[in-house]
Amino acid sequence: MTSTLSRDSVDGLRQQLSGEVVGPEDAGYDEMRAVHNSLVDKRPALIARCANTADIADAVRFARGEGLEISTRGGGHNVAGKAVTDGGLMIDLANMRGSYVDPTKRRARIQGGATWNDYNRATHQHGLATTGAVISTTGVGGLTRGGGIGWLMGHFGGAVDNLTSVELVTADGDVLQVNAETDPELFWGLRGGGGNFGIAASLEFDAHPLDTVLGGIVAYPLSEALPAFAAYQEVTTDAPDELASYFLLVHAPDGSGNKIVGLPVCHSGDLSAGEALVAPLRAFGSPAVDMISPMPYPVMNTMLDAGFPRGARNYWKTAFFKELSEEVIGLLIDAFERVPSAMTGIVIEQFHGAITRIDPTATAYPHRQPGFNMVLAGEWLDPAEDEENISWVHSTFDALRPHTTDAVYVNYMAADEPERVRSAYGPNWGRLVALKRTWDPDNVFHLNQNIDPSSG
Numbered sequence: 001m002t003s004t005l006s007r008d009s010v011d012g013l014r015q016q017l018s019g020e021v022v023g024p025e026d027a028g029y030d031e032m033r034a035v036h037n038s039l040v041d042k043r044p045a046l047i048a049r050c051a052n053t054a055d056i057a058d059a060v061r062f063a064r065g066e067g068l069e070i071s072t073r074g075g076g077h078n079v080a081g082k083a084v085t086d087g088g089l090m091i092d093l094a095n096m097r098g099s100y101v102d103p104t105k106r107r108a109r110i111q112g113g114a115t116w117n118d119y120n121r122a123t124h125q126h127g128l129a130t131t132g133a134v135i136s137t138t139g140v141g142g143l144t145r146g147g148g149i150g151w152l153m154g155h156f157g158g159a160v161d162n163l164t165s166v167e168l169v170t171a172d173g174d175v176l177q178v179n180a181e182t183d184p185e186l187f188w189g190l191r192g193g194g195g196n197f198g199i200a201a202s203l204e205f206d207a208h209p210l211d212t213v214l215g216g217i218v219a220y221p222l223s224e225a226l227p228a229f230a231a232y233q234e235v236t237t238d239a240p241d242e243l244a245s246y247f248l249l250v251h252a253p254d255g256s257g258n259k260i261v262g263l264p265v266c267h268s269g270d271l272s273a274g275e276a277l278v279a280p281l282r283a284f285g286s287p288a289v290d291m292i293s294p295m296p297y298p299v300m301n302t303m304l305d306a307g308f309p310r311g312a313r314n315y316w317k318t319a320f321f322k323e324l325s326e327e328v329i330g331l332l333i334d335a336f337e338r339v340p341s342a343m344t345g346i347v348i349e350q351f352h353g354a355i356t357r358i359d360p361t362a363t364a365y366p367h368r369q370p371g372f373n374m375v376l377a378g379e380w381l382d383p384a385e386d387e388e389n390i391s392w393v394h395s396t397f398d399a400l401r402p403h404t405t406d407a408v409y410v411n412y413m414a415a416d417e418p419e420r421v422r423s424a425y426g427p428n429w430g431r432l433v434a435l436k437r438t439w440d441p442d443n444v445f446h447l448n449q450n451i452d453p454s455s456g
Helices: 007-016 029-033 053-066 116-124 140-146 184-190 222-236 271-282 326-337 383-403 418-439
Strands: 020-022 046-049 070-073 089-092 099-102 107-111 163-169 175-179 199-206 212-221 243-251 259-267 293-296 313-320 345-351 371-380
Touching: 007 020, 007 046, 007 053, 029 046, 029 089, 046 053, 053 070, 053 089, 053 163, 053 175, 053 199, 099 116, 107 116, 116 140, 140 199, 163 184, 175 184, 184 418, 212 222, 212 271, 222 243, 222 259, 222 271, 222 326, 243 271, 243 326, 259 271, 313 383, 326 345, 326 383, 371 383
Parallel strands: 046 089, 070 089
Antiparallel strands: 020 046, 099 107, 107 199, 163 175, 163 199, 212 259, 212 293, 243 259, 243 345, 313 371, 345 371
């Protein structure tokens, strides 16, 4: 505990909150301070394990009164690891995962500590779904407020496009219900501006009728990467809104270390139409795996979870391509041949459909151009291998720079590239800075991909 905190003040906070207040000397502290990415290893002075919105508000006021840096942990999944502070107060929402679904209005509200697995399970009981993360262990609040891309974004838009209201705790500890009617400008900023404007105690979404999808993955040996890419090009050209598809360079999950090309798909429309649309992915070579079949949407949303285990060390780089060409695929294959970790993967995701038909300035999230995004998802376990793996990500990203744009999806950014934050917001940067000056002029909420209120 830092010397600025008296025992009386900490005891007072403990008595005030419905949830727990945990310090370094308490049981479970190390588990509670850990985030998904074990490359991040920070030690908060205190962890406020909030049980409700009032706890969040009181924790914010306590931290400000004591001069403590604030971090907010929702799902704790974000690769940048900004959910945890060194020496400050970590406001932990992990115990706030409750939900309420109104099937008549097709609306769902969920608390800020919930994951997309929590959300999907709740809405699926009523035959409903909302665009969420591709990895179900991702937090709802963090993903949504950065944009929220996922399997259903072509069909229903991003998570941010389905957000209808946020219960927000501000930097002053006030609790607001923010929506398009109560404060349209702040609501605009919450739809993409990350955690810069407050803590989301709960979020409400539009939900859409969806029960079963045609989903799964077909995979080939890396030696068939170019014909696999040709098939992927065929499938993604003029793809309907309902079809989401990815191109992956990964290792076989059987522990063999074999490098493969994975082609996961999710079709959220008519099942027979989906079978016809994905047929080119099965029409060449000999698949090592073909696991495409009808399945409940929540099952589809867990399909890639095992590839991103909690506690692995992660370092990512990401960018949008100017054009996804055979030359680019060749560069990626060459880099993947030299990848140092069998856990590392290269992910290419298509942007098309509903998410691209919205004006870039309609929400703070600006990336509405049809095309393809890339994630170099460096992942490993041994701290002794940090330098080798991070160097591979950097060298691969540098080799691809001539083929990428300046745009970057904020949720995939690492912790060490603050110079790219403006590129994450593009034409919306100035408006976001003005909003930050209004709602958080002291930059209380700065442990994020930060919109500095002092920026020009």
